[in-house]
Amino acid sequence: EVHLLQSGGGLVQPGGSLRLSCAASGFTFTTYAMTWVRQAPGTGLEWVSSISGSGDSTFHADSVKGRFTISRDNSKNTLYLQMNSLRADDTAVYYCAKSKYQLLVDAFDIWGQGTMVTVSS
Amino acid sequence: AIQMTQSPSSLSASVGDRVTITCRASQDIRNDLGWYQQIPGKAPKLLIYDASSLQSGVPSRFSGSGSGTDFTLTISSLQPEDFATYYCLQDYNYPRTFGQGTKLEI
Numbered sequence: 001e002v003h004l005l006q007s008g009g010g011l012v013q014p015g016g017s018l019r020l021s022c023a024a025s026g027f028t029f030t031t032y033a034m035t036w037v038r039q040a041p042g043t044g045l046e047w048v049s050s051i052s053g054s055g056d057s058t059f060h061a062d063s064v065k066g067r068f069t070i071s072r073d074n075s076k077n078t079l080y081l082q083m084n085s086l087r088a089d090d091t092a093v094y095y096c097a098k099s100k101y102q103l104l105v106d107a108f109d110i111w112g113q114g115t116m117v118t119v120s121s
Numbered sequence: 122a123i124q125m126t127q128s129p130s131s132l133s134a135s136v137g138d139r140v141t142i143t144c145r146a147s148q149d150i151r152n153d154l155g156w157y158q159q160i161p162g163k164a165p166k167l168l169i170y171d172a173s174s175l176q177s178g179v180p181s182r183f184s185g186s187g188s189g190t191d192f193t194l195t196i197s198s199l200q201p202e203d204f205a206t207y208y209c210l211q212d213y214n215y216p217r218t219f220g221q222g223t224k225l226e227i
Binding site for chain 1: 213215
């Protein structure tokens with residue numbers, strides 16, 4: 001069964017750092033681009049970052065560029081989101097998601113369970 | 122960035138109703154659009170990809186249409202489990218952009 005299991009998240013002070021993880025199983029991880037999407041409380045979905053299967057190409061939303069870094073360890077079938085210089089408006093549930101096909105820009109067919117990140121003093 | 126304008130933002134309907142949600146892109150995105158359903162407290166779920174292809178396991182009462190800039194999601198006969206929020210997402214380029222969402226309420 002294809003599955004994404006998220007970990008990390010929690011409460012962090014403004015200016016702090018946090019790393020989210022997303023462990024994949026049930027598919028050939030290195031073949032598929034992966035993505036992070038977030039949802040602030042009571043609001044809609046916002047794309048955050050994406051990475052190619054090989055890890056050679058990465059994309060970040062302007063709102064996180066220079067502060068967040070998406071990466072992956074294909075030997076561990078794990079996706080990461082390193083979040084630095086966190087701000088209150090980064091408070092959200094963060095989801096990892098798998099691309100449906102072996103394309104860099106694609107629909108997201110499998111999602112993680114989500115993890116809450118709260119930035120507050 | 123491509124802007125995705127979704128309407129309506131909320132919709133009241135009853136079990137058995139036929140409902141349509143629309144999404145308009147600020148530029149031609151071919152058929153590179155997906156529709157997602159989100160139940161409160163849960164992760165989004167892919168319903169439709171490539172504008173009109175039904176994701177495996179999704180009931181056939183869901184359908185999608187459109188190309189270019191105008192797209193629709195139709196639910197032919199609402200079931201109780203369909204009351205949720207629906208989002209469109211353009212799969213054309215980066216930055217990826219979602220519509221604002223449509224909350225479907227009883």
